[in-house]
Amino acid sequence: MSFHLVSRVGPQQYISEEGAYNYLPEFLKVLSAARVLILHGVKSWHKTAPYLPDLNGAGFDVHEMTFGGECSYQEIDRVIQKIRESDIDLVIGLGGGKVIDTAKAAAFKSGGRPLVILPTMASNCAAWSALSVIYKDNGVSIGHEIYPKQSSLVLIEPRVILDSPIDYFIAGIADTLAKWYESDSLLTHVHQNHLSILYARESAKLCRDIPLKYAIQAVEDMKRGVLSEPWQLVMETNIIAGGLVGGFGDEYGRATAAHSIHDALTVFPETKHILHGVKVAYGIMVQLALEEKWEEVRRLQPFYQCLKLPMNLRDLHLDARPEEDIRKLAAYSVSPDKTIHLLPFEVTETSVFEAIQRLEKSIYI
Template sequence: MRKAFISPSKYVQGENELLNLGYFVKSFGKKALLIGNQFDIERVTQQLNQTAAKYDCSFVTAGFHGECSRIEVERLKNLAKKEQCDCIIGLGGGKAIDTAKCVAAGNAIIIVPTIAATDAPTSHSAVLYTEDGAFDDYAYFKQSPNVVLIDTKIIAEAPVRFLVAGMGDALSTYFEARANQQSYSNVNAGLPCGARENLCAGAKPTLAAYSLATLCYQTLLKDGQKAKVSCINKAVTPALENVIEANILLSGLGFESGGLAGAHAIHDGLTILDETHNYYHGEKVAFGTLVQLILENAPDDELKEVLDFCLSVNLPVCLEDIGVKTITDKQITQVAEKTMIPEESIHAMPFPITLESIKAAILLADSLGKNYKETRNFTR
């Protein structure tokens, strides 16, 4: 049986690690193209200046326009070539990081997240958008980032909602990896077309990936609430450090080498509803995880555990929590249709999926989540 495991070459996490960025730049040369929005760069200008002086390197500021679009990627590729940059740095949130991945195209790249909102920093894929922000396509590269550098102090100072959204994304990792283990799915069987031509085509999940996905879930349950309070107080604590690692590293390796399943497919289906667009990826994935558990007819104790966790950190547990106050049968049918298109990860589930089973699972998850909030007298 062919198995595969995908990971970045180096992952480094700690307080004030941004001061060591120059060390990693010097492993490629002396000059780096720095891709990030102006606000994120201004947040860390002092650290960038210090590390450049310490390691005798320089940063070419790209003037990132905010969308990971083909036009922006081409502009930045030309800038990197003109400035003779030795490597690419993606600094900030998801779109800056994805743009950097596209510009580097699988070559010398350093990822520096300033928030822990998703598990994308470690992956070898990116999402392309049009200039006006509409979805365009997925991009895949020959290898994962060379370096993922996490400054926990910077992440602790970011708005807490980003950290919580990251926990929502990470929450799905164990359950989706479990589904792939049970169905013997190929790692990329549920990813969009194009992923299937990469180095893991036809490969099954590894025990390592499943173990990391399991540890990801255990870490969230143990430290999630404490990490949220730490972030509110902008304090780096062991709990916050553990959850940052869970959100970025454990979840990143767990999803890419363990596989996606129902939760992310439900997320993708929900994106057709305009009301959900003001909510973060991980917030919608959290609700998608509940829907997946309903599809599996998961034990009551497991459902309760997930619901309790979501409420403890203020993650969505019903449609209203992601902006959908009412939903028609036509709308939920459209969500289900999007969820089960042939290339979606819902087909990694270890049993047949139908349009009606998805619709029923969404409605039941919504009802259970609402009722559970009411019994706990909880208000988001």
């Protein structure tokens, strides 16, 4: 297995501390960014308001734009139009993963404008990675785009994320855990001895070890509103470590089977309300079944049960679906564009369907 390796490690600057947003006016002045567009979600805008500096009062021409709900090409084009109409100098993405991915896409496609990211949840590595996951307007995943340019600045205000919905935090834990299981199958078959591959491998280990050791405590601390060291560590792992796997490893650190299963699940309306990382959690189980790593499946079961992550079709509300529909799920997961084919063995509709069936039997043991 051999890919052309291009590392896009992370943002140019990163701050994670109480009061981090206060660095924003200084940074904008350094870049001579007079006209700023803030793309934000409704809830995230209210959550961050107490901590944001007064950019208008500091002399900046601030334009606000409420996110439309999906990181779709239509939504990206809408933001690009606003950027061009208002001659925006710099884009700020404030919110969750889809807001951030839309801001990334619009900033790059409108001429490579500088981008500042203020994540309000630790639900994925969107703030760190140089890519956007693209959806149709109805929420069906249709792939991703990789950009040659990283963001200029990422600012994390821990108090904002601590106050975010805990189910998104748990989804982020699952999405982070997938970085180990998906990249492991690639990184162990690399025939190149690049230092960046070693860094990707170590980052992937963090994506496994930190959640399995600290995540349950971190979730309990978040429920109690305690900004603890375990919570801080898991929160930053969700945002940073997952992004570093692909950042250092490029194609060797990409998603494989778990995210392909996620994409297939988005086709079923029963899963529309289920968060990205939660669907990926089930994808991890299917990937382990494909690889016949049943000891690992059993090792993860208590962790999954504690965090209420899906381990079977019943947990996804798909157990009433006929066998024909589960075969369609398997077929969609192995369509030619899916990353499941990066696994170091042939994967077919039949092998995925059989893995799902074996998983159903195994989980009840």
